[in-house]
Structure formats: C-alpha cells, structure tokens
Amino acid sequence: MGGEPLYLAPRLGRGLRSFLESPGLPHLLADGLGSPLDVVVPEQLAANVEQFRSVYGRHHLSGQVFFAHKANRSSALLRRLAATDAGVDVASLRELQHALGSGFTPDRITATGPKNPEFLWLAARTSVTVGVDSLDELEQLAVLGRKFAIPRLRVLLRLSGFEASGVRVLSRRSRFGTPMKECETLLEAVERHSDVIDLAGVAYHLDTTSVTEKATALEGCLRVLEECRGRGLRPSVVDIGGGFGVDYLADGEQWERYTTELTAAVLGTRPPLTWGGHGYGLRNEAGTLRGSLGLYPAHRPVAGPRYLDELLAHPAASFGGRPLAGLLLEHLYDLHVEPGRALLDQCGLTLARVLEVRTQDSGGELLVRLAAKADDVGLEEHGVLVDPVVVPRDPARAAAGPVAVHLFGSLCLETDLITRRTVFLPRRPEPGDLLAFANTAGYCMDFHATHAQQQPVARKVAVWQEGGAWRWCLDDQYWPTASMGGVGYDMGGAQ
Ligand SMILES: Cc1ncc(COP(=O)(O)O)c(C=O)c1O
Structure with a gap:
C-alpha cells in the first residue's frame, strides 16, 4: 500500500x-x-442556530442570524429554519421565492449579492431588506420604489476594500460591494433618495479565514456608521456576512501528518499521494517546493460559532483596542451574520x-x-x-x-x-x-x-x-x- x-x-x-x-x-x-x-x-440546523444565538447572548448583543441559502437547495432545511427565529439570506430570484414559500416573512429575509431586475423587483415589492451591492443597484432600487409606489425600502450598503488605520492591512480584494473609497458617493445617493430608501445599516462579506481581516472590515463599518450619524442618518445594523467555517476532521494530528506527507510526495521524497501527480497547488521546481496549498483548512478547531466569538472579542485597533463586541453594544447596533457552511455543520x-x-x-x-x-x-x-x-x-x-x-x-x-x-x-x-x-x-x-x-x-x-x-x-x-x-x-x- x-x-x-x-x-x-x-x-x-x-x-x-x-x-x-x-x-x-x-x-x-x-x-x-x-x-x-x-x-x-433539519433538526441539526435548528440546533446550530441556537449555538450562534448563544454567542450573541454571551456578548449581550441583539441582531439576527441569517442562513445563507446558497449553501444548500433543500426545502426541508429551509422550512425547518422558518420554524426557528433565524432569517435567511437569499442570493437569487428562486431563492427568494423559496424563502417566501417556506414561511419566511419579509422582515426575516435579506437579499444579497448582485441582482438581476426580476430579483430586485420581487425583493423590493415584498419589502425584504436589500443588501445593496453597488451604486447602480441603489439607483435601480430607488427607481423601482418610486415607479411602483413601494413603501420605503430598507437597505444595507455592502462595502469592500477596507483598510486598517496605522499599519497598512488591506482586506482581501472583492468584486462585490462598493469600495470604501466610493462610500461618500453612495451615502450622497442614499440622502438623495431618502423618500424611497431607508438606510438600515452597512455590510460586508469577506471570503477569508483571517479574523484580523474581518476585524478590519468590521471596524471600517463602525466608522461608516459614525459618519452616517454625522450626516443625520440613523442606520443601526452591521451585517458581517458569513465565512465562519467548519471543522471537518476528527483528528488534527491526521491533518498535520497528511499535509506534511503531501508536501514530501510533491517533492518526490515519498511515494505519490495523488492521481496523476496532482499537487493541490504545490509543485516541485528542480527540488524546490513552489506554490501554495490550495485546500480548505479541513481541521479548523475555531470554526462556526467559536469563530464568531473570537471575532467579537477581537480588539479594535482604531477604537483604542476595545473589543468589537463592546463597541457594537455601546452603540446599540444590531449584529447580523449570514453563515452558510457553518450553519450546515x-x-x-x-x-x-x-x-x-x-x-x-x-x-x-x-x-x-x-x-x-x-x-x-x-x-x-x-x-x-x-x-x-x-x-x-x-x-x-x-x-x-x-x-x-x-x-x-x-x-x-x-x-x-x-x-x-x-x-x-x-x-x-x-x-x-x-x-x-x-x-x-x-x-x-x-x-x-x-x-x-x-x-x-x-x-x-x-x-x-x-x-x-x-x-x-x-x-x-x-x-x-x-x-x-x-x-x-x-x-x-x-x-
Ligand atoms: C454575501 C454572502 N453572505 C454569506 C455567505 C455565506 O458564506 P459561508 O457559507 O462561507 O458562511 C456568502 C458566500 O458566498 C456571501 O456571498
């Protein structure tokens, strides 16, 4: 063998x-x-919601847990979720229809991601909260609101391109959301459309496992909320997206050993461990290991609710090192999360x-x-x-x-x-x-x-x-x- x-x-x-x-x-x-x-x-999903809720309780925070529907198409899971107090994050027209038909009332639905006109229309018409992905989307929403005389639409502004103050720590580049440097223009548009748009808060979703990057983004959102208050706007929600992760493996040592041996196999110092010499991102260049392991960190002891806990306890450098949870609590902001993978653990x-x-x-x-x-x-x-x-x-x-x-x-x-x-x-x-x-x-x-x-x-x-x-x-x-x-x-x- x-x-x-x-x-x-x-x-x-x-x-x-x-x-x-x-x-x-x-x-x-x-x-x-x-x-x-x-x-x-389905019962496990309900239990997982409780686990996330208990983190809120520990930090005395209010807000909502939204399940990112994209992670699974199941009706059973969605319907069971509807019987909890959680919400759902939908990213397409069909997902929105599915959520409405599974028992979610619009106040428990957030529509995220870039949207086609049909999706945006149904989201607006049913008065779900819209996570606005761009200035253009905000403008389209305002047009819909006026044209169809829809009650003021609750929106979250999805932001990206956060930068830590002091040290230059940039958050991962994203093609979604509005870059922070264009935030001013976005807020001006919110003010211009205040007859049809109600700014509920700001949001981000970062595809990273790094707590530091996410903390930088959360701090960035807190600063934007401060700026909104300075403008007389009254948003109260910070939506920090998903990406809390799952620990897939029973034994961390097996993971360490496996990845060490995989590296040795790529270098040719042990028999191959893959079909056709695949290196999962690693390669052997004349005896030197190049590339990086393109794998999910299958052993993640700090995942799911524990990851959220760690993020909330993280010190906010630009707010005197105070824990992020304390800052949310002090301003009575609602924390929204959108776990997909982690809620399906x-x-x-x-x-x-x-x-x-x-x-x-x-x-x-x-x-x-x-x-x-x-x-x-x-x-x-x-x-x-x-x-x-x-x-x-x-x-x-x-x-x-x-x-x-x-x-x-x-x-x-x-x-x-x-x-x-x-x-x-x-x-x-x-x-x-x-x-x-x-x-x-x-x-x-x-x-x-x-x-x-x-x-x-x-x-x-x-x-x-x-x-x-x-x-x-x-x-x-x-x-x-x-x-x-x-x-x-x-x-x-x-x-
Ligand atoms: C806006 C948004 N929220 C939540 C999620 C869910 O992420 P995860 O399944 O990693 O928790 C995604 C995933 O792509 C997303 O784009």
Whole structure:
C-alpha cells in the first residue's frame, strides 16, 4: 500500500453517526431512492442556530442570524429554519421565492449579492431588506420604489476594500460591494433618495479565514456608521456576512501528518499521494517546493460559532483596542451574520454506491468506481479533504484491513474524480457497499449538481429521530410538523 495509511477521518456528530450506524437504514434508503442520495438533518440546523444565538447572548448583543441559502437547495432545511427565529439570506430570484414559500416573512429575509431586475423587483415589492451591492443597484432600487409606489425600502450598503488605520492591512480584494473609497458617493445617493430608501445599516462579506481581516472590515463599518450619524442618518445594523467555517476532521494530528506527507510526495521524497501527480497547488521546481496549498483548512478547531466569538472579542485597533463586541453594544447596533457552511455543520451527508473495485498497474492501489459524479460530492471541488465512511452491504463481512483507493465517478471522463488524492480506508470496499461522505450539506451536496451524461442528480431525503427510531421523507415533502411531532415514515424500529 506504500507506507502507513494516512487517514483523514471525518468529524461525525451524534446525529450523523447514529444514522450511519442504524442497521440497514442507509442501504434501505439508497436501494429505494438510488445513488447518489443526499440526506439532510433539519433538526441539526435548528440546533446550530441556537449555538450562534448563544454567542450573541454571551456578548449581550441583539441582531439576527441569517442562513445563507446558497449553501444548500433543500426545502426541508429551509422550512425547518422558518420554524426557528433565524432569517435567511437569499442570493437569487428562486431563492427568494423559496424563502417566501417556506414561511419566511419579509422582515426575516435579506437579499444579497448582485441582482438581476426580476430579483430586485420581487425583493423590493415584498419589502425584504436589500443588501445593496453597488451604486447602480441603489439607483435601480430607488427607481423601482418610486415607479411602483413601494413603501420605503430598507437597505444595507455592502462595502469592500477596507483598510486598517496605522499599519497598512488591506482586506482581501472583492468584486462585490462598493469600495470604501466610493462610500461618500453612495451615502450622497442614499440622502438623495431618502423618500424611497431607508438606510438600515452597512455590510460586508469577506471570503477569508483571517479574523484580523474581518476585524478590519468590521471596524471600517463602525466608522461608516459614525459618519452616517454625522450626516443625520440613523442606520443601526452591521451585517458581517458569513465565512465562519467548519471543522471537518476528527483528528488534527491526521491533518498535520497528511499535509506534511503531501508536501514530501510533491517533492518526490515519498511515494505519490495523488492521481496523476496532482499537487493541490504545490509543485516541485528542480527540488524546490513552489506554490501554495490550495485546500480548505479541513481541521479548523475555531470554526462556526467559536469563530464568531473570537471575532467579537477581537480588539479594535482604531477604537483604542476595545473589543468589537463592546463597541457594537455601546452603540446599540444590531449584529447580523449570514453563515452558510457553518450553519450546515453536521446537517447532511451524501451516500454513493460502490459499483466496481479493481486493481490497475503497479502501486497496489484500488480503483473504486461509484454510482455518483464528482459534481455530486463537491468536497474535492471545495478543497475539503476528508475520508468517506464505508457502510458495508454485509456488516458481518470480515474486515480485511486498510487499503489505499482512488475514487472515481460514473462519467465516461478521465476528469470525473471524486477525489484526486489516494484515499486510505480502514476496510476494502466491495461492490454494493455504500460510501458515506459526511458533512456535505454546506456547498458539497447540490451546489454543482448537473445532469451530465443524463445521469440522475441525487434525490434528497430529510431524516429525524422520533422515539429512538429514525424517520424520513422526501426533502420536498418535509414540513416542520414532521420532525416536530407530525407525520413521517417509521423505519421499522431502526435505531
Ligand atoms: C454575501 C454572502 N453572505 C454569506 C455567505 C455565506 O458564506 P459561508 O457559507 O462561507 O458562511 C456568502 C458566500 O458566498 C456571501 O456571498
């Protein structure tokens, strides 16, 4: 197998673990509904909202948690969310329609991202809060407001290009939002359109894991709010977007070891760890390591609500080093967050049937073909390296010990790789077994799903526990009445 197995075991919460360990349940569902199959756990989403809420409580902050809908298309998840006190951040016309139809009232919806005219119109007409992406969008909104005599529209101004005072720390470049240096023009437009536009606050979303960059942006927003007050405007919201992250791995040491060995493999000092010499951004230039590892930091002990906690405790350099939370509280500003991935932590998994297992060439690695396409399991696309769990068809089968495998999809394309890396599994998978890819609900389930080669896209089921038994229904049949004491199919006592 080429050395010790390099596992990247998934972090499995109680819910996902119990589902996978329910005798026969994953196979029963995949037999009936096909492979791939997406499984979502709506109750976990409600629990995750509570975790974010508790951070607000700890810092005595008010405001709203908005789920970034783009991370998953599920109706079950959205409908369950509607039964909590959270809101939803929608980024397209269809997402807005979905939110309205799932039970969200407009005061619990924020429309973000650049918008086409239809999306902007429905957002305006239904009076949801609009995260304005540019001056042009603000002007369009003002025209709509006047033309259709819509009540004053609540807007958040999305800003970008923040700069820390003193040291030159620039926040990441973004093609979204209005650059800070154009903020003045934007505020003038808000004043000009005050008959139809109501400035609720300011916003940012940064695609970075850096707390410092986000703190710089939050400070920038606080300064803009001060300036607004100086102009007689009364905005009270700071929306800090999403990007709180997820810890995908059970064991941080495995991650350290894996990345060290991957580097060695790129340098040629150990056997390869990927298909076709892929380096995940690293390359060997005449014995020197170049490039940078283009991977999601799969081991992130400070992720989700803990990341928010850390950001809020971060000292604001331009406000005398006081913690950001204290500054928000002092001004009675509402804090809005828009987590996508983090709110979906442990909310789902993707099952894929093993179709074929064979050996090829030297190396001893097994080629495993799955009844799923790379698009159906977006972990690799998102740079998240985590092992699947083997769910054997026959649990009594003797485990034969660790194997190294390459996981391929079902498309007739060389590039249809479920993983580019060699995956180490504690037991050899056999045709008929299932591989369970845990924690795919955030972006890795349906974000990239296609009908390529007329292969089916995954069906989706919602699962929940009732009286110790798992119950399920098709995603679009789910309403909160099900998992909160209503109807569902009993799995015949599967525990
Ligand atoms: C405006 C906005 N808010 C929230 C999010 C959600 O980010 P994440 O899923 O990383 O929390 C995104 C992601 O692209 C976004 O663009």
